[in-house]
Amino acid sequence: MTRGTVNTVDTAYERLRDKLVAFDVKPGSRLNESEIAADLSMSRAPIREALNRLTADGMVSFEPGRGFFCRRLSVSEITDLYDVRLDLEIGALKTLLQVAAEAELNLFVEKWRADLAQSERMKLGDLVVSDEEFHLEMAALAGNSQRLKYLRNINDRIRFVRKINLESPERYGEALEEHASLLQAIVARDAEKAVETLSNHLARSTDEVRQQVQSALTRIYSDEMA
């Protein structure tokens, strides 16, 4: 078996996913299997297997007889995913306030308060990672691994847009403030307040994202046309 320490289809899967998450390929464009295979120095078989996994992940679409296509960047898909994310995070938040141990919860709050304090010195890329980690770690406190998996999948699918959303400094400042009040509600174990804060936090992002995606769309297309 021509296999090094790590599996070939996994390599293909990760490399492709990274490209698709970042929209390094033009949305809606066809993915040429042979080309990708040559790029990654492997045959088409593992590429196709990886693409099939990505199809189930919602990262590529598949048309029988025509092949695989980069997912399109659609406004409704993005806002739908934001809403689903809200559902899951609210569920996680309510649960963690009931089940998380006091110590665990305090640790979480302290860690992220410290993070907030020095976030002004962070680069944009790190800010997005930090924001995503904050939300994921919060959800992790609820102790439901399935919910985490779905959230991770959603994050992959909206990461590109999240980055755009946080590009504006004032939006990021707001987001940080919202995180701070969320942390406050969490230590106070005030479920109602926490859920409300989180809902507003995500609702605000969704609204802005809806507007921003449109301009991002045109930007991508003109970039790729060049």
Place this chain on the structure above:
Amino acid sequence: MTRGTVNTVDTAYERLRDKLVAFDVKPGSRLNESEIAADLSMSRAPIREALNRLTADGMVSFEPGRGFFCRRLSVSEITDLYDVRLDLEIGALKTLLQVAAEAELNLFVEKWRADLAQSERMKLGDLVVSDEEFHLEMAALAGNSQRLKYLRNINDRIRFVRKINLESPERYGEALEEHASLLQAIVARDAEKAVETLSNHLARSTDEVRQQVQSALTRIYSDEMA
């Protein structure tokens, strides 16, 4: 291309998924690619592609060098999925009460009240289908296709257990009553009551399922051992 009217990998995907959903194969057992290929009269390539999709769906697990395995039936996975389902359905319920048109909503309520009326004459298999459709159609009224996709995936993964849960006639009677009060809260557009009813409905199922899965586990194993 040796392809009839319909795509081969899709055929494999659907056939395999149906078997896995129903646990027609022993949980945790290895899936022999050649055997499946012979069964479905195709080569291993499309089988592997279908299996990769099912991996992303959470229907099979994959161990490099060892192959694909039927998902295990784990109590925590099932209860986690029930909780995620609750998150999503609550989100859908809250949304649909805000966005669904009066006429659409009345149509939905009427249809399912009629269904409830004649549910006593239904067979178990139909009851499960009907229950699942009720919840899916409700979620569909919220008009978020991504949420629907995730819900469908969850339903596939818990359908087997749902069937077991509804096997007891008294549980099914309860479930129907809960559907009835949910419908009532929906026509009244009483979000709080509706969410509470739905939460109790699913919480009750989850509790019972937790107990039932254990016995189901032993049943499956002894069946398959024979």
Place this chain on the structure above:
DNA sequence: GTCGGCCAGTTTGTCGACAATCCTGACGAC
């Protein structure tokens, strides 16, 4: 000038082959 059909090149769909790895069970040492 426009529409439709045809043809060559490209890309996908599926297969069988072969090498690498894993599993089974038998055998022997202790």
Place this chain on the structure above:
DNA sequence: GTCGTCAGGATTGTCGACAAACTGGCCGAC
């Protein structure tokens, strides 16, 4: 009796090949 070892067979991982379908552009009819 138990444990480690080691063939032999079974199974996966990857590849290249070839047939079927699709794509885009050319040409002629109208």
